[in-house]
Amino acid sequence: MKKRMMIAAFAATIGLVASACGGSSEKLYLFNWIYYIPDDVIEDFTEETGIKVIVDSYASNEEMYNKIVAGGSGYDIVVPSGDYVSIMIAEGLLEPIDTSRLANFGNLDPAALARIGFDPGNRYSVPFMMAAAGVSVNRTKVSGYEHSWNVFDRSDLGGRMTMLDDMREVLGAALKSLGYSVNDPDPAHLEEARLVVERWKPNLVKFDAESFAKSFASGEFWVVQGYAENVFIEYPEDRRDEVDFFFPKEGVPMYMDSFCVLEGAKNADAAYRFVDYMLRPDVAARVADYLMLPSPNVPARALMTVTPNYGFDDLAAGEFKEDLGQETLKLYNDAWRRIRVGN
Amino acid sequence: MNRPGDRAGGGALGSVREPGGLYAAPATLWLTVFFLAPLAIIVAYSFLTPGARGGVEWTPTLDAYRAIANPTFAKVTLNTILVAIGATAVTLVIALPCGYYMARSERQTLLLMLVMIPFWTNFLIRIYAWIAILGNEGFLNDLLRALGLVDESVRFLYNRGAVMLVLVYTYLPYAILPLYSTIDKFDFSLLEAARDLGASKLGAIVRVLLPNVKGGILTAFLFTFIPIFGAYAVPLLVGGTESYMLGNLIADELTKSRDWPLASAISLVITLVTTIGVLLLLRANGASTLGGPAGEASADGAAPEPAVGGAR
């Protein structure tokens, strides 16, 4: 009896392990932002190419970077923002990309490519989306506010507002509200920005880069700093006009997220096929429709069926986050730590 | 009580050497490599310089410890201690009468099953349920509004109170089970005797029952305090800007700010505090009681449910 039980248990274990490891089909390990590529687009890619895509998600560049550095190097594709593209290039974490192998690379808007300072000539990165986090306000609950970062000074909205759990975005917002650059290396300016965040903090429920959109959609939060796509994807379709998404007039930190192939990627060929697939006009249009964002893919724009929540013109007041360099990054880290830790 | 370790030496422990070493080798090796060595690395890392891309550089420094001594960190430590002590105290105060009631009941199996209810589903899912209950637009606020008790939503969630509540909820069964199993072994005729001698009911419980179930209280305390002291997920999910705890600090330093030495140093401090605390408490109690409840449960077949372990 016991013996048979044991054998059965073992057999079951081995069977499961085998089935988990089995299947010799080609695979692709994608490490991507949450809410960035709809499941059905990935499923269609698998159907077309037979390449199975395994997706894991992150909510900030720091989170992604540290997972890679700590030993999560088994991914093939990551999607860092510009500042982290330069950091990862400098660290030798990325594999050079031969854009001539991407038939659809020419679809990308030359105007967008021209703005790339983090990887001139796209030797390591292929742009996916250019966007910025802004502020979403629930119109039915909040009135009498400016399109400014000072909305976070409203203590009457205490307990109803959140900002991102993302150092560069929050400090960038504070720096912008003071009229400084989001990449300002001056410790005095940074200290001022820290104090601004400290001033906002009592009015914030929490720093949150993941669940803010859900809670905003359920009416739990009324003012959130965050990505438009997250908010609108979660918000009930018939009530989306209740959402006022704006870029504060003082300016915003913006980013270009790009596909990068990790150094030593086992499935580099599959990675190329995936990136090229994502550059295809019909696919790029589907993705942009889903995100309700402007597409950097020129032919895709004509195929879109959804009006984006904002256009590239609206990003005029945006400033790209850049790699801060060792010393300045440490200052930012320290400021951010003090904000989180202090009561 | 079958306490590992305090068996009479006599004929119990065989005088045979072989093949004990052989049997013990895999466990010893595994835990040395995959538990002790990592802890040793933490110790070493805490004295090193943070590497630019995470990890460490091999330049010794006390920076991490200087950072911990900084008053800003003291706030987090204090907050963590306050939450841990508060939540543990509430848990024990609730768990004691529960254990007592269960021990005196005739339907112990049923009551045990009821206490195990939370283990029926994943603890993250249960936290999620609490978010749905306590939110501004949640069940509780809906109810209060429907009853006309409040006009505006009461903010239950995203503060220290919510963290405490969910922590108490999470660890209550871990406190009830050991308390129940010790009180169950208590000879209740002692209580009657005390009362016959003129003690009040409360007096009898405090002076006679509590000293006799000290071991159970201690185990319950450790099973509650230790995990709460290292809490990470609960403050992250239901806490607000002011509910930051040491566990969150460690995680953020390791996964975001990439100051590994600092994360290591804080981990080491927590490790030392817990270990020394446990040793002191055990010494004060005179024996190793930890593990009692689990062991006893299986020994008398009362509660060997697979879920006994549950989430820690």
Add this chain to the structure above:
Amino acid sequence: MSRPASPRRSSFSRGVFIGTIVFLSLPLLVLVLYSFNESKSGGWTGFSVKWYVKLFTDSPQLWRAFGNSAVVALGSAAVATVIGTLGAVAVNWYRFRLRGYLRTLTFMPMILPEIIIGVSLLVFFSGVGLRLSLFTVFVAHVSFNLPFVFLLVLARLEEFDFSIVEAARDLGASDGQTLLRVILPISTPGIVSGFLTAVTLSLEDFVITFFVTGPGATTLPLYVYSAIRFGVSPVINALSVVMILGTVLLTWSTRNFLKYIAAK
């Protein structure tokens, strides 16, 4: 032990106990209710089983995570059970060098907050250059499962006297025969509950797994965590109801199984 049904005992402790049970079951009731809610977020809009349909027909990532969890749970529990049982046999019945060391070593992981175990293992894996994957998750799970198996088996073994082993030897049994024919059978209840506890711990673990997980190694709790924060959560409600039913069923059958063993 006599338990006189005293009328005095009811009042206070009973009230607290009933209150506690309500407190403990409240979230589960909410989950069950929500799982049948048609709406995606908040407010009751109508009865629907669509989340159950979605759970079973259209949640590939969830089931992949479940598969990972099952592999890790069964695998790590099996390894921990074998290693932990042998260790318990050794500590209980034999003298060997490092006996005290092993005892302390099996005790330590139980008294440390799990975040410490997670952090130290991540730092360790990173330090020795081991890539994060399902394998590192498996290793971590064996480490925290092992002490529980060890303790549960040890508790069972302590009910028996060494004379059993001596008798076996006197009858000419080899060490191997003694282990397989005498020691293992008597410790079966301990081994079974150790194995099941290990499986449960492994299925539940979030914090340690969160740190040591790698590409494609999402376990069920990690999936649940991300679903709570973003994505479709009503499926999680349906999942939790299925888990509740599963656990009740498992508990019930284990209980009967252990009773059956104990009766033998």
